[in-house]
Amino acid sequence: METRIANIAFVAFVAFVTHPAPVNASPRQKWTENSIIFQSIMNIKMTKTTQSTAQLLVTCMVDAIYPQVGTAVKSILNKNGCEMKFPPQQTCCAQPAFNAGFLKQARAIARHTIDVFTNTAGPVVVPSGSCTDMIVHHYPELLKSDPVYSLKAKKLSERTFEFTQFLVDKLGLTNIGANYNGRATYHPCCHGLRNLNLVRQPSTLLDNVKDLEQVALPCAEDCCGFGGLFSLRMSEISGAMLDKKLNHVEESGANVLIAGDVGCIMHMKGGLRRRGSNIQVKHIAEILNDCH
Amino acid sequence: MTATELSFYDRISDALANPEGQLAIAAGARAKHMNRASAMAEFPNMEITRERARHIRARTLSQLDYFLAQFADNVESLGGHVFWAKDAKECNRYINEIARAQDVQLVAKAKSMLTEEISLNESLQASGINVVETDLGEFIVQLSGDKPSHIIAPILHMTRQQVGNVFKEKLNVPFSDDPATLNAVVRAHMREIFLKADMGISGVNFGVAESGALCLVTNEGNGRLISTTPRIHVAVMGMERLVPTLVDLSTMLQLLARSATGQKLSVYSNVLCGPRRENESDGPEELHIVILDNGRSQILGTSLAEILYCIRCGACLNACPVFHSIGGHAYGSVYSGPVGSVLSPLLFGDSWNLLPHASTLCGACKEVCPVDIDLPGLLLKLRAKESEKGESPLWMRLGQWIYAVTTCNPILFGLALRTGQLISRILANEGWFTKLPGPLQGWSAQRDFPALAQSSFRQMWDKSSKG
Known part of the structure; x- marks a missing residue:
């Protein structure tokens, strides 16, 4: 143990001396430089103590409509030394009830999900920013006055990670050897972007995909208009928002649109099909799993 | 409040069926949104200032009774009158009474959403008083018999051509869509109003508790004119619009204009202390400040009280993709956009319960709010309130x-x-x-x-x- 700590300290020292921040770097740059060094140290530590088991919370929509996304996540994590478990009792994260204000129902479903994952080992990986946000931020809030589940909710929230977040921040991977031939544009889904700050993780991973040409999406941070039940209750507004998003996608000149949430993917894909467009829509895990 | 016959869904359809208006709204709101982003990018320590501003609002509201009393005492010691109005009716009655007692024929108004909320213009006009809006946007709204579609940009929904047509029709001037020409027309028309008006009515951007001062922010200088030239100045203030000190005011002003339009500071930021004193050359002879509750005290102390932090900059409207799509009128309320979707059901009742559903909870509003109001969280709370009462379809x-x-x-x-x-x-x-x-x-x-x-x-x- 002591030797490892000494090793880490030594690596830190060497890294610090050999990678000084630029002389006239701003505090922000210096911080970033240092945090990269810090992260690489953490990675060295991580790879030695890697949790070899992770739980897959696949989300109901991947389960029912886009199972290939779940398969892609499983195979990517397997390749990177993670044994994946799938607790078969899992269903849905409760967002449709929570976002519509049906808190009683949302609590019941949240308790079910917590029960399913409580006695499992390792981190919980979710291929969706929105469902991760639900578990990480809303479960503890929703169950804060529940004597039994408040602590359990907190514990689950602490070990739940969105898929790209898990790859980059927990496993320390930036290049997973993927290879995808296409001109792609990336839509950052709102909950991942604003509630989990998923910016660096997907962009790092995509930057390292071989043969992938990336083009900018105009007004990328605008919501696509899905919003769960919003798309049914306010379908006209939702449709107008979708129209704007798809105009921007077409403007970008991409032939594949990448996103991290299958809800938004379903929405944009359905809109593109109605338009008769040939642009494909892929979950980021599908892109990263492609290696010819 | 601005009750229209149509339901929310019909108003949405109408808005979406008007591509010209939709384009004007989206372009206008997006331009303001981008301006805000670049102003904030070059503002040092933006996040710290934002946190401080939130803290100021939270502190003010947690001791609102104390600060309101302090403010009222200071206004009175400066020689102003304070009237506490419980609701729209009391407020309008008081202002009508002053107007009658002082034989007011012409009122010059600065832009104020609060007076829209209580339909003050209609109330004064019913007593035979001529009320003229002096803010350019509001003036155009008044000329065309319309309603403002944005809390700081009343004619966001109109194009230059439409404005030109309104002027041609209502003011008998040759058609022009050149902003400078249109401005000159209004300037000539307004000068006379400012000089003739017996009473100036304004809202209040912030009241300063420690000194009893009023802060009025405008880009056109009309706020300064209507609060100094006419004999009487009436300022209507929402009971939550206080800051404890002048230093706090400076924090809020740093954020207000940047958030609203991307300006470092609005062109005219006036701090007014009481009516004219003996050796002063301008200022009103009488100053009345109406502190209006109109439902606000019911929100105070609840889990939704955070909405009272709002400083009405309109940044959340400019950031909102729903607002970009349907514009302000479709909401049907004086207050549109994310802040309107929270405020309307709270201030005006359950008939506005559909508004909180008009959001994808994308969070763009929270990201730009200068006082970091958790708007998506408040929308969720309102939805939960509705479903708890069993009022969902x-x-x-x-x-x-x-x-x-x-x-x-x-x-x-x-x-x-x-x-x-x-x-x-x-x-x-x-x-x-x-x-x-x-x-x-x-x-x-x-x-x-x-x-x-x-x-x-x-x-x-x-x-x-x-x-």
């Missing part, structure tokens, strides 16, 4: 019940998946549904819906772990 209640029962039981969930697969196998065409029934038809009106995968992930997992 039947299909929603039924659907939620079925959804919860199914998702809490993995066997039922598996069964539901299989049913979905069966329906998909029989009814889907090339893997897609193009027409859906019942409450789902909104989806298929504008997009296709995918068929369920013939083998769900759990079935694939079972197969691979067995095989």
